[in-house]
Amino acid sequence: xxxxxxxxxxxxxxxxxxxxxxxxxxxxxxxxxxxxxxxxxxxxxxxxxxxxxxxxxxxxxxxxxxxxxxxxxxxxxxxxxxxxxxxxxxxxxxxxxxxxxxxxxxxxxxxxxxxxxxxxxxxxxxxxxxxxxxxxxxxxxxxxxxxxxxxxxxxxxxxxxxxxxxxxxxxxxxxxxxxxxxxxxxxxxxxxxxxxxxxxxxxxxxxxxxxxxxxxxxxxxxxxxxxxxxxxxxxxxxxxxxxxxxxxxxxxxxxxxxxxxxxxxxxxxxxxxxxxxxxxxxxxxxxxxxxxxxxxxxxxxxxxxxx
Numbered sequence: 610x611x612x613x614x615x616x617x618x619x620x621x622x623x624x625x626x627x628x629x630x631x632x633x634x635x636x637x638x639x640x641x642x643x644x645x646x647x648x649x650x651x652x653x654x655x656x657x658x659x660x661x662x663x664x665x666x667x668x669x670x671x672x673x674x675x676x677x678x679x680x681x682x683x684x685x686x687x688x689x690x691x692x693x694x695x696x697x698x699x700x701x702x703x704x705x706x707x708x709x710x711x712x713x714x715x716x717x718x719x720x721x722x723x724x725x726x727x728x729x730x731x732x733x734x735x736x737x738x739x740x741x742x743x744x745x746x747x748x749x750x751x752x753x754x755x756x757x758x759x760x761x762x763x764x765x766x767x768x769x770x771x772x773x774x775x776x777x778x779x780x781x782x783x784x785x786x787x788x789x790x791x792x793x794x795x796x797x798x799x800x801x802x803x804x805x806x807x808x809x810x811x812x813x814x815x816x817x818x819x820x821x822x823x824x825x826x827x828x829x830x831x832x833x834x835x836x837x838x839x840x841x842x843x844x845x846x847x848x849x850x851x852x853x854x855x856x857x858x859x860x861x862x863x864x865x866x867x868x869x870x871x872x873x874x875x876x877x878x879x880x881x882x883x884x885x886x887x888x889x890x891x892x893x894x895x896x897x898x899x900x901x902x903x904x905x906x907x908x909x910x911x912x913x914x915x916x
Contacts, residue, residue: 614639614646617704622679631670633660638680638700646702650688653697671700679703787828791819794832803840809849814840817850868909870902879905 618632618639626632637656641649657667674680683701691697796804796815804811818839822828829835843849868874879902886898895903 611639611642611644611646613644614642614702614704617646617702626679628670628673630660630662630666631673633662634667634670635674635679635702638674639702642700642702646704647683648687648699649683649702650697650699652695671698675700678706788823791822791828791832794819796836797833800833800836800840803837803844804849804852807840807844807849808852809840809843810852813850814843865913868906868913870899870906872906874909875902875906 615636618635622635623632626635634656637651637659638649639646641651653664653667653671656662657664660667662670671680675682680700680702683699685699687699688696796811800815801811803809804814815836818836821839822832822835840849866872882901883898886896886901888896888898890896890899
């Protein structure tokens with residue numbers, strides 16, 4: 610930001626420039642220029658966003674300012690670091706007013722001189738002063754983009770202290786940063802409460818919501834509010850994904866071990882005496898060994914239950 614360039618734009622050019630839209634564009638350029646009024650290259654889309662004008666209007670006003678000699682094309686190499694499809698025009702502010710007369714628009718009176726030049730008498734009368742000297746008392750001519758437009762009251766915008774990031778000179782409606790904001794977004798406590806009340810799977814609904822936003826090609830400005838509306842409509846329509854119980858959802862208390870004739874505890878006790886029992890079975894009837902093991906399992910179960 611250049612204080613000198615802003616002072617020049619507000620107090621010198623602003624007092625004579627009758628085109629309010631061109632004046633606002635000039636203030637943006639002055640805010641981006643260096644102390645010498647050079648090297649301003651905000652994109653046309655950036656100027657349109659900050660002034661509220663259309664992209665076409667911004668480009669027309671830049672052309673008018675260049676035609677009037679108020680700005681001129683500067684060192685385009687300053688923007689060489691930007692990709693070719695995102696590179697904007699580098700402008701210099703004509704702080705010394707050395708091109709005003711030779712590049713003035715056709716509707717400017719032919720006898721108008723450069724801003725700051727010494728007054729020269731006109732043939733029409735001695736009281737007429739030429740040029741755009743601030744403080745002229747009788748007739749001031751020239752140095753305006755439109756001599757027929759009345760002077761409109763202008764509210765200069767406040768200059769920003771921080772340098773702005775230059776945006777591509779394209780008319781985009783969806784900044785790429787919205788996709789990153791959606792990727793970084795996660796449900797809040799309100800969403801958790803809504804999902805819990807409907808026994809819905811919050812993670813599944815959040816994934817569906819993200820996919821829907823990307824598929825539509827329009828990501829909501831307030832993602833939290835949009836997802837709240839998503840859940841409420843799902844609750845009303847009854848189409849939210851139901852939550853399934855997961856091992857982490859509840860704490861399971863392990864059930865006590867019940868001994869059987871084949872468990873390791875029974876086999877450890879009965880193993881040394883296994884050769885004393887008959888293992889033959891008659892049909893589906895248990896063998897003598899199986900009945901002995903089952904009896905031992907019942908003894909262990911009763912002991913543990915009693916304790």
